[in-house]
Structures are given as structure tokens and as C-alpha cells.
């Protein structure tokens with residue numbers, strides 16, 4: 052296919068380069084000899100007529116006179132009411148298009164409006180090339196095209212010409228003033244006849260525009276009116292960017308044959324997903340304001356779980372993976388909802404939702420702070436130490452199971468401090484997917500600590516069942532089948548939609564209390580009626596007694612005393628104690644003399660509510 056570009060101005064050059072880059076045979080013809088590449092225009096299959104509008108008629112006459120073939124002509128003029136009749140009169144087959152270009156940063160074709168189609172093979176090939184480039188194709192009638200262009204071009208040119216008339220170069224400028232001057236200069240470089248034709252079509256739009264200017268001129272005298280107009284316009288432009296994108300989306304089809312087209316389609320879809328997530332967040336922020344007014348928590352797990360279940364039912368894809376995406380979207384949404392109220396702090400705890408730590412967190416902050424779930428104490432401590440989370444909740448002791456050793460060991464290793472403690476009464480329940488006789492339960496799933504707290508019940512009622520440990524009580528929910536049961540809190544059972552077979556199965560009825568530490572990255576500034584610390588003494592008789600004597604002499608009661616291997620030498624131990632006193636610098640000085648090592652883990656009081664707004668740190 053041999054292509055002639057008739058008129059090698061700005062538009063002509065674009066088409067010339069476009070087809071040369073795609074390996075076509077292309078020549079330029081121009082009245083300017085420096086741009087002209089051919090003497091003979093008779094042997095071309097396609098001729099793009101890119102002359103100024105006032106010269107189209109002459110160009111068509113020239114082509115008619117000189118051509119031997121029956122070329123397909125391409126009309127690229129921007130006022131179709133003017134050009135199309137001329138092409139029709141010429142008697143040639145022609146394709147009439149209006150190419151629209153991308154923004155400043157992207158000068159390639161972004162949109163091709165087809166006004167007159169042609170059944171010729173060459174026309175199909177040309178349009179395919181534009182589609183491959185990623186141009187969106189819209190079909191409009193001649194009248195419709197000119198009507199829309201009269202508005203789009205007519206008003207913007209009018210505005211720029213008015214601006215040019217008041218523009219003054221003052222040697223300094225703002226970005227917007229400069230940008231407008233640049234745009235106006237661009238318009239003024241073009242052929243005035245074409246711009247006059249555009250303005251002729253835009254008479255009505257110009258009139259409306261001038262009326263609007265006068266209306267605004269009056270309204271802007273009033274501050275409230277200005278604010279209203281300003282904010283309404285802001286919304287209008289936001290929405291129009293969005294609806295433009297949706298229009299692009301609606302034009303995508305699945306009939307692609309080439310990689311570039313498919314990639315473009317996906318990039319449009321990605322952009323739509325992104326804008327939809329942003330829109331989703333904006334609406335959720337409005338929900339957040341309502342929730343605050345109604346004193347409801349930001350997080351509503353019931354709403355979330357219901358939505359996720361619905362999504363999983365609806366998707367044709369891997370529902371587990373799709374659910375993960377939506378969980379992530381909800382996390383982003385919640386973070387934005389929280390930040391609306393200036394809440395950016397997060398709490399790390401052992402999850403999943405419904406765990407005992409989760410119950411504590413909800414009790415402490417009423418889920419006014421975003422919660423980050425981890426699988427074990429070590430991970431929670433690391434998250435706090437690395438500032439992935441601002442606070443952490445870790446279990447330290449249970450009335451039945453005793454000290455939570457992994458917590459002690461992790462406190463020793465990580466750069467965190469305890470700034471508070473809180474207690475939770477733990478009530479274990481035996482749960483299952485549906486009602487089941489105890490004798491038919493083959494397996495019991497739960498966390499080792501929960502199992503150890505319910506041993507009497509298990510021995511008496513479920514002696515035949517095999518115990519299988521899981522990393523958390525509510526993780527057990529995931530592995531349940533029709534012949535197994537799990538031990539977890541009533542809260543976790545509710546969250547996992549499980550049946551409670553028996554409540555309160557723990558050995559010590561009413562007294563199964565777990566104590567939790569509230570931790571944060573070490574600041575060294577903790578205060579409270581209790582001090583937690585590690586210390587080590589020389590390996591000789593009476594060394595520990597001397598330390599204990601200090602506490603005795605000062606009348607400090609010890610709530611707890613544990614020893615843990617130092618993990619350096621066999622037989623080497625580190626002691627952990629909770630002293631019922633706010634140890635002063637003086638107390639610590641005395642300690643230093645009698646110990647080989649000591650470390651204050653924190654001074655703290657019992658906390659029953661954490662005020663998300665006044666948390667320091």
C-alpha cells in the first residue's frame with residue numbers, strides 16, 4: 052500500500068512518521084519545495100489530505116487531474132460540515148476521520164473519530180494501525196461531530212484567544228499563567244481560516260459561555276457563593292474524569308488479536324480498578340463519619356465477612372485468592388477511615404480475628420485502632436520493634452497454664468518495653484461445625500495452652516478423642532470436619548459460625564484469667580506501680596538472695612519470679628520478676644551492684660481502656 056501525504060504541515064508530518072515507522076511506503080507532497088518528495092502523485096493507493104482547510108478544494112482538483120489509480124482519500128480536517136461535502140463532490144472513495152492527540156506529555160494519537168466510513172480494504176488497514184497504536188475509535192455523524200467539536204474546540208479556543216488579548220509578559224509568572232500563554236500561542240500558530248470555521252459553528256456555545264462568565268462575575272463577589280461554585284465544579288471535574296474512563300472501558304472488546312491491543316485493554320481496566328477503589332474509599336469515609344456520630348466502631352467484622360462470603364460465591368476465579376484481594380481493599384479502606392480521625396497508630400497482636408488477643412484489643416480500643424494480626428508472640432514483638440506496628444498485645448500469664456514462656460523469651464530478645472497490662476477472663480467452649488454427640492468426636496483441635504486449661508473436661512468427656520494442636524484457637528476452625536471439635540472462645544465460635552457444644556469447659560471455673568502485656572518500641576520512659584525486669588547474678592550461693600533482700604528491705608512485694616536459661620552457657624540462668632513498685636534510679640543503682648546483668652522491661656499499671664486519641668509514643 053503506497054501512501055501519499057498531501058500537505059506536510061504538523062498534521063501531515065504526524066501521519067507521515069506514523070506510517071513510516073510501521074514500514075509503509077510513504078511520500079510527502081507539499082507546495083513548500085523543502086518538504087516535497089515527489090513530482091508525480093499519480094501512483095498512490097491512499098492519499099491523506101492534510102492541507103489547511105481553505106486549500107482542500109484545490110488539492111482535490113489537483114489529485115483528480117493527476118491520478119491514474121483510484122486512490123482512497125483520507126479527510127483529516129476538523130470541521131466536517133466543511134470538508135465532507137467537498138470530498139463527496141470529488142467522486143473519490145474516501146474515509147473521513149478526526150484524529151485527536153494525547154495530552155502534552157503524550158503526543159501520540161489517543162482517539163480517532165470516524166465520520167465517514169469506507170468499505171475499501173485500505174480503510175480497514177489504516178484503522179487497524181490506529182487501533183494497534185492504542186487509539187480509541189468513536190463513530191459520529193458529520194453533524195454530531197461538528198456539534199461536539201464546536202463545544203470542545205470552540206469554547207477552549209475562544210477562552211485562549213480572550214486570554215491572549217489580556218496576556219502580558221511581566222518577566223515572572225506562575226505555572227498556570229505560563230501554561231495558558233503556551234496553549235494560546237499554539238492556537239495562534241495555526242491557520243486562522245480553520246479556527247474561524249470552528250468559531251462559526253460555536254456561536255451558540257460562545258453565547259452561553261459569555262453568559263456564564265457574567266453570572267460568575269457577579270456571584271464571585273459573595274464568599275459563600277464562590278465556595279459553593281468552586282466545590283461543585285471540583286466534584287464535576289472529578290466525576291467527568293471518571294466517566295471518561297468508564298466510557299473507554301465500555302469500548303473495550305475481547306476480540307483482540309495483538310499483544311499491544313490486549314496490553315492497552317488491561318491498562319485501561321487497571322486504571323478503572325484503581326479509580327473504583329479510590330471512589331470506594333471516598334464513600335467509606337462518609338460511612339466512617341456516620342459511624343462516629345452513632346458511636347460505632349470503624350471496623351465491623353460482621354459486615355466484612357458477609358461481603359467476603361458473597362464475593363467468594365460470585366467469582367469464577369479462585370475464591371480464596373479473590374477474597375484475599377478484597378480483604379486487602381478493606382484494609383486500605385479502614386486505614387483511610389481511621390486516618391480521617393487522625394488515627395494512624397496500629398496494634399500488633401496474635402490473630403486471627405476472634406483470638407483471645409483480638410478480644411483484648413477490642414476491649415481496650417473498641418477497634419478504634421487498626422489491628423494487625425500475626426501468628427505468634429515473636430512476630431508481634433518484631434513488628435513492634437521494627438515499627439511495623441505502634442503497639443503490641445502479648446499474653447504473659449494465665450491462671451491455669453502459668454507464665455507464657457515464648458513471651459518471656461521474646462521480651463528478652465527484642466527492643467520493646469511494657470507500658471501497661473490488662474486481664475481477660477477466658478471462657479473456653481467446645482465447638483463443632485454442627486451438633487454432634489461427644490462419643491462421635493474423633494479429634495479435638497486447639498492451641499496447646501487452651502488444651503492444657505481444659506484437660507479435666509477432655510479426660511472426663513472425650514477420653515477417646517485424639518488431640519491435635521493448632522497454632523491458634525481460631526485457626527482450629529479452619530480444619531474442622533464433621534467428626535471433629537475445637538476449643539475456642541465463644542467470640543471465635545461466633546466469628547467462625549460454629550456451634551457451641553459446651554460453654555466454660557476450662558478446669559478452673561470462673562478463674563481462668565489471662566494477663567496481657569501492652570508493649571511498644573523501647574523509649575525508656577515508662578511509669579507505673581509495677582516494674583518488670585530481667586536480671587542475672589553470679590553463679591554462687593546466696594547471690595540471688597542478696598537481690599531479693601533489697602526488695603525485702605524496701606518492702607517491695609514480688610508478684611512473679613521466673614528463671615529462664617540464658618541461652619549462652621548451660622546452667623546459666625536469667626531471672627524475670629515483676630516487682631510491685633515503680634523502681635527508682637536509686638533502687639536500680641543498688642541492683643546494678645548485685646547483678647551481672649539487668650534490664651528493665653517496663654513500668655506499668657493495669658489499663659482497661661486505651662484512648663486512641665491520647666496515646667503517646
Ligand SMILES: O=C(O)C(=O)C[C@]1(C(=O)O)C=C[C@@H](O)C=C1
Pocket residue numbers: 335338339349350351352354355358380381382384385388
Ligand atoms: O461498611 C462499612 O462500615 C465500611 O466502613 C466499609 C468497610 C469495607 O471496606 O467494606 C470497611 C470497614 C468495615 O469493617 C466494614 C466494611
